[in-house]
Amino acid sequence: MTGTLLEVENANKAFGGVIANSEISIAVPQGAIIGLIGPNGSGKTTLFNSIVGYHPVDSGSIRFQGQEISKLRGGQIARLGMLRTFQQTRIYGEMDCIKNMLISLPHRDEGWFAMFAKFPPEAIERAESILEFVGLYSKRRLLAGDLSFGQQKLLEFAMALMNEPKLLLLDEPTAGINPTLINGIIDRLKRANSDLGITLLVIEHNMRVIMNLAEHIYCLAHGQLLAEGEPENIRNDQRVIDAYLGAH
Ligand SMILES: Nc1ncnc2c1ncn2[C@@H]1O[C@H](COP(=O)(O)OP(=O)(O)O)[C@@H](O)[C@H]1O
Ligand SMILES: [Mg+2]
Known part of the structure; x- marks a missing residue:
């Protein structure tokens, strides 16, 4: 199949009074490596959890291979060919x-x-x-x-x-890893994509890593989509720079 593998449209998710995701829309083309960045607490993991059916979105649409999956549970979504790894390794x-x-x-x-x-x-x-x-x-x-x-x-x-996932969602695959080993991880992820044909959606805090890996990047801040584009444009986007500086 060519075209869009995963499409999230206007996803909303709140925890009590905390709006973790507000009107988030992203698209992951078949065969791509797509990045998802943003400061701590910006809503990245929440979006992953909604996509893989760990918790439902409050509203919005999530489609995988054209099929609406926002009401499905995790096991059902895994069987369709979408899997995730965790920020805390399991x-x-x-x-x-x-x-x-x-x-x-x-x-x-x-x-x-x-x-x-x-x-x-x-x-x-x-x-x-x-x-x-x-x-x-x-x-x-x-x-x-x-x-x-x-x-x-x-x-x-x-x-x-x-x-054998079609789409693999990786939550901070290089977090806490010795810098000398990070290149090895990047290399394996790239080869899973090019040799095994697995589409990747990667949350990453390390800018160098995501610039090297992703062909298109979405940046979240305060639960909203702040910017999207090619790595070079995202790196130079003043809103993205401010969001990261503001977070430290
Ligand atoms: N299960 C939950 N219960 C309550 N609040 C949550 C839960 N998961 C995330 N949040 C809140 O949602 C916001 C976004 O968190 P998260 O998606 O983990 O951000 P990120 O992965 O970008 O660091 C934070 O304010 C966080 O405290
Ligand atoms: Mg997270």
Whole structure:
């Protein structure tokens, strides 16, 4: 399919008196890497949570492959081919990397039951090849809890790939990661896009990272869409600069 994979139109979400998202509209074309930036508290994670069905929008439309999904629950949306990773990495520290990969199938719906199941050799091979893809093959038998923080982020990314998403939403994939490892993460995300054909929507706080990664960027501030455009234009947009300066 070509065209627009994900379309959010006039999404609104409030928590009590806090308006976390106000009239947000974004479009994610098939095959693209799209960035979502903005100061802390600007509503980025809230928008992700609405898109993936973690909580419903108060009003507005969310369409995935042309289908209205704003009333669907998380599991249903995952089965359509949309997955997300978390700002706080969610892995099972007491299990090895392979086991983490296996229980991420299918879409983690049956996580705790699946843990006791026998996995077919094809699934194990697939887990190994994806761990190879993200550079964790040599760590495959280590407990996930013994990996470095950056490696845990890569493992979470690998677990998402296990489910062959069409669209992957990444919440701050480089947050808290040693600067020398950040380029490795950027490289893996780019290759997931170019080699595996996965469309990416990436929340990122690090400007250098998102400028390098995204072809189009949306910037939120105070729950509203402040600006959108190509990285170069966003970098030089005075409203964006002011929003970031104002936040520090
Ligand atoms: N579950 C929630 N309950 C109450 N307030 C929330 C909840 N999630 C987010 N918020 C509030 O919504 C605003 C936007 O938060 P968030 O979407 O996490 O911002 P960002 O990810 O851009 O840092 C903040 O004021 C935050 O406190
Ligand atoms: Mg956030």
